[in-house]
Amino acid sequence: MTASSNKPLPPNSTIGIIGGGQLGRMLASAAARLGFKSIVLEPGHEPPAAQVCNRHIEAAYDDPAALDELVAACDVVTYEFENVPMAAARIVEDAKPLYPPAGALEVSQDRLMEKRSLREAGIAVADFIAVDEFDGLKSALLEFGGGVLKTRRFGYDGKGQKVFQSADLPDDFDLGGLGQGPFILERLIDFDSEFSVIAARAVDGTIAAYEPSMNVHEDGILRTSTVPSGLALGVVEEARSVSAQLLEALDYVGVVGVEFFCTGEEILVNEFAPRVHNSGHWTREACVTGQFEQHIRAITGHKLGSVARHSDCEMINLIGSQADDVARYLDDPHALLTLYGKAESRAGRKMGHVTRLR
Amino acid sequence: MTASSNKPLPPNSTIGIIGGGQLGRMLASAAARLGFKSIVLEPGHEPPAAQVCNRHIEAAYDDPAALDELVAACDVVTYEFENVPMAAARIVEDAKPLYPPAGALEVSQDRLMEKRSLREAGIAVADFIAVDEFDGLKSALLEFGGGVLKTRRFGYDGKGQKVFQSADLPDDFDLGGLGQGPFILERLIDFDSEFSVIAARAVDGTIAAYEPSMNVHEDGILRTSTVPSGLALGVVEEARSVSAQLLEALDYVGVVGVEFFCTGEEILVNEFAPRVHNSGHWTREACVTGQFEQHIRAITGHKLGSVARHSDCEMINLIGSQADDVARYLDDPHALLTLYGKAESRAGRKMGHVTRLR
Numbered sequence: 001m002t003a004s005s006n007k008p009l010p011p012n013s014t015i016g017i018i019g020g021g022q023l024g025r026m027l028a029s030a031a032a033r034l035g036f037k038s039i040v041l042e043p044g045h046e047p048p049a050a051q052v053c054n055r056h057i058e059a060a061y062d063d064p065a066a067l068d069e070l071v072a073a074c075d076v077v078t079y080e081f082e083n084v085p086m087a088a089a090r091i092v093e094d095a096k097p098l099y100p101p102a103g104a105l106e107v108s109q110d111r112l113m114e115k116r117s118l119r120e121a122g123i124a125v126a127d128f129i130a131v132d133e134f135d136g137l138k139s140a141l142l143e144f145g146g147g148v149l150k151t152r153r154f155g156y157d158g159k160g161q162k163v164f165q166s167a168d169l170p171d172d173f174d175l176g177g178l179g180q181g182p183f184i185l186e187r188l189i190d191f192d193s194e195f196s197v198i199a200a201r202a203v204d205g206t207i208a209a210y211e212p213s214m215n216v217h218e219d220g221i222l223r224t225s226t227v228p229s230g231l232a233l234g235v236v237e238e239a240r241s242v243s244a245q246l247l248e249a250l251d252y253v254g255v256v257g258v259e260f261f262c263t264g265e266e267i268l269v270n271e272f273a274p275r276v277h278n279s280g281h282w283t284r285e286a287c288v289t290g291q292f293e294q295h296i297r298a299i300t301g302h303k304l305g306s307v308a309r310h311s312d313c314e315m316i317n318l319i320g321s322q323a324d325d326v327a328r329y330l331d332d333p334h335a336l337l338t339l340y341g342k343a344e345s346r347a348g349r350k351m352g353h354v355t356r357l358r
Numbered sequence: 359m360t361a362s363s364n365k366p367l368p369p370n371s372t373i374g375i376i377g378g379g380q381l382g383r384m385l386a387s388a389a390a391r392l393g394f395k396s397i398v399l400e401p402g403h404e405p406p407a408a409q410v411c412n413r414h415i416e417a418a419y420d421d422p423a424a425l426d427e428l429v430a431a432c433d434v435v436t437y438e439f440e441n442v443p444m445a446a447a448r449i450v451e452d453a454k455p456l457y458p459p460a461g462a463l464e465v466s467q468d469r470l471m472e473k474r475s476l477r478e479a480g481i482a483v484a485d486f487i488a489v490d491e492f493d494g495l496k497s498a499l500l501e502f503g504g505g506v507l508k509t510r511r512f513g514y515d516g517k518g519q520k521v522f523q524s525a526d527l528p529d530d531f532d533l534g535g536l537g538q539g540p541f542i543l544e545r546l547i548d549f550d551s552e553f554s555v556i557a558a559r560a561v562d563g564t565i566a567a568y569e570p571s572m573n574v575h576e577d578g579i580l581r582t583s584t585v586p587s588g589l590a591l592g593v594v595e596e597a598r599s600v601s602a603q604l605l606e607a608l609d610y611v612g613v614v615g616v617e618f619f620c621t622g623e624e625i626l627v628n629e630f631a632p633r634v635h636n637s638g639h640w641t642r643e644a645c646v647t648g649q650f651e652q653h654i655r656a657i658t659g660h661k662l663g664s665v666a667r668h669s670d671c672e673m674i675n676l677i678g679s680q681a682d683d684v685a686r687y688l689d690d691p692h693a694l695l696t697l698y699g700k701a702e703s704r705a706g707r708k709m710g711h712v713t714r715l716r
Contacts, residue, residue: 008685011697029387032410035684035697035710052390052410288669288692288715297688306691310668310715311646326393327366330655333664334646339369339393352393357646357668 008301011035016074020047022340023080028053030292048340062088071095082108099253099299100274108274111152111184121249127187140185141167148186151179191261198280199243200255200294208304209240225279225315255295282315285355312358323351366659369393374432378405380698381438386411388650406698420446429453440466457611457657458632466632469510469542479607485545498543499525506544509537549619556638557601558613558652566662567598583637583673613653640673643713670716681709
């Protein structure tokens with residue numbers, strides 16, 4: 001169901017959030033600040049978002065009774081991760097406005113659909129070939145002289161990927177070892193840098209794109225995002241314009257995170273996430289309107305806020321034990337610390353982030 | 359009980375907040391962001407702070423069982439309003455660190471003690487005379503040729519005050535009509551402007567004072583706070599230094615709001631509030647570290663954040679029905695809206711605020 005009128009939601013309206021991790025937590029806090037209530041659906045016990053929202057429905061994402069409870073209590077529903085079961089999204093969508101729309105969610109869940117949609121929208125992506133089995137992989141590798149093999153679904157933080165530097169494929173390679181198929185092989189991109197654009201589209205179609213941040217990944221996990229990015233002005237403008245193109249093509253409402261490769265000559269979209277994005281956390285500290293408030297403004301039918309930036313900054317993810325000694329971050333008067341309220345730090349787990357203003 | 363060591367509190371420690379209004383709400387949100395949990399003690403049902411904290415103890419501020427429950431569950435306790443019953447403050451203080459300290463709280467609850475303490479600390483205040491009864495008022499008015507009569511306790515937002523432009527006192531004047539005595543008469547100050555300084559002191563004694571904001575009151579209620587204040591640099595520096603003097607004198611920990619009169623020739627302290635302050639809301643939008651985070655940093659034993667300001671701004675309180683149509687604020691991309699989650703707007707009730715960045 002899309003909004004039947006253009007009327008923005010009044011204060012004390014209720015926002016449903018599917019997923020209770022750190023992104024849900026920061027969305028719930030932004031909602032509260034704007035005077036909205038929030039209800040989080042998440043199977044985990046005392047997840048990060050439940051600590052700052054009005055109510056936590058502790059149930060599976062596809063539990064029909066829980067979904068009924070959620071839509072009955074909410075005026076609009078959103079989500080904090082792209083692997084919301086499509087069946088759940090459809091149940092919600094039939095009852096209440098769901099933003100970003102289910103169509104965008106569906107496209108983002110399948111790398112093949114995603115790449116095809118981007119191409120159809122006139123957006124440059126790395127060459128790709130759908131791979132269903134061993135023989136298909138073999139011929140695809142020959143065509144690209146190597147490539148990155150990825151599961152079409154459920155990959156994140158570098159999981160479900162394997163790089164082939166050449167077309168050589170051992171006869172005993174186990175495609176199933178990478179995860180559940182089907183797969184996609186993407187041509188290896190010799191990129192200079194990775195950056196991303198956080199952009200938003202309002203119900204009225206207005207678009208606002210933050211300037212790109214330069215991103216550094218290690219072991220497939222985002223470590224830092226820096227602004228200004230150091231990208232040439234032409235690249236910055238092209239990336240913003242490509243992001244707007246994507247939002248239009250998807251008839252999108254809410255915040256999107258678009259990841260790019262910059263090869264020096266051109267920019268290619270790697271993927272997009274239909275949600276607030278880790279590489280956009282700096283916007284809350286360095287811009288007039290942060291991405292979390294921007295998303296809440298968009299999905300409640302309000303106008304977008306200014307994406308103007310007032311400070312240079314670097315956002316550093318705190319992974320695992322990096323968040324154990326917080327005093328070292330708080331000792332820096334220009335470092336803004338955000339912790340996610342997770343009970344224990346585990347290797348590879350995102351525990352918080354620091355934004356150093358410069 | 360003061361902190362037995364200088365060790366700052368680790369993540370997931372719990373902060374008790376006495377009072378569940380908008381200040382408690384913004385404190386709880388700031389605590390969550392830094393990875394702390396919060397428990398709010400407040401007799402009201404579903405008050406603003408309860409919507410964003412980990413737990414709400416619904417009980418009177420002086421309920422001994424509730425206070426026991428609070429201190430047992432918390433690592434440090436603070437408060438959002440200055441009329442916390444002293445008996446409650448003492449119970450808390452005997453069990454856990456209470457910041458700001460009970461001594462500062464006690465002084466702030468009595469205008470006579472407050473004025474005397476300020477004077478003892480070498481801080482200029484308006485002349486004052488303690489008034490206990492009608493005859494005392496008569497002679498005090500004669501001495502000052504008029505004055506502002508105030509209840510010593512429980513005055514706020516201009517309540518419990520009466521201005522006398524001359525020493526004329528009608529024989530049928532009812533002192534009791536102003537509120538509960540005893541009283542204080544203050545000499546009328548012919549001030550040019552009212553401004554305030556938000557300052558903080560850490561457990562290690564470090565002090566940071568934000569620059570002053572120029573404040574406009576109507577009907578005794580703060581309407582706007584503006585920075586830069588337009589005050590002369592010498593006045594700005596003196597006001598910061600006076601605020602630091604006050605924090606030292608009170609052996610303070612946490613954020614304080616100090617209200618000043620500027621007469622053109624000199625600055626006088628009107629009063630201070632031992633808590634985060636309405637006239638400091640702009641710090642969250644326009645400074646590196648906002649007053650709420652600053653208070654949480656201070657009371658958890660961490661270092662203070664930077665009070666540097668990145669934007670000019672004006673904070674406008676939304677009183678009563680001014681908050682009914684929020685779209686008009688959200689339509690301005692440079693206006694940052696904060697609503698307090700109050701169920702209904704009533705005349706004179708603070709519903710939210712807008713900070714317009716310029």
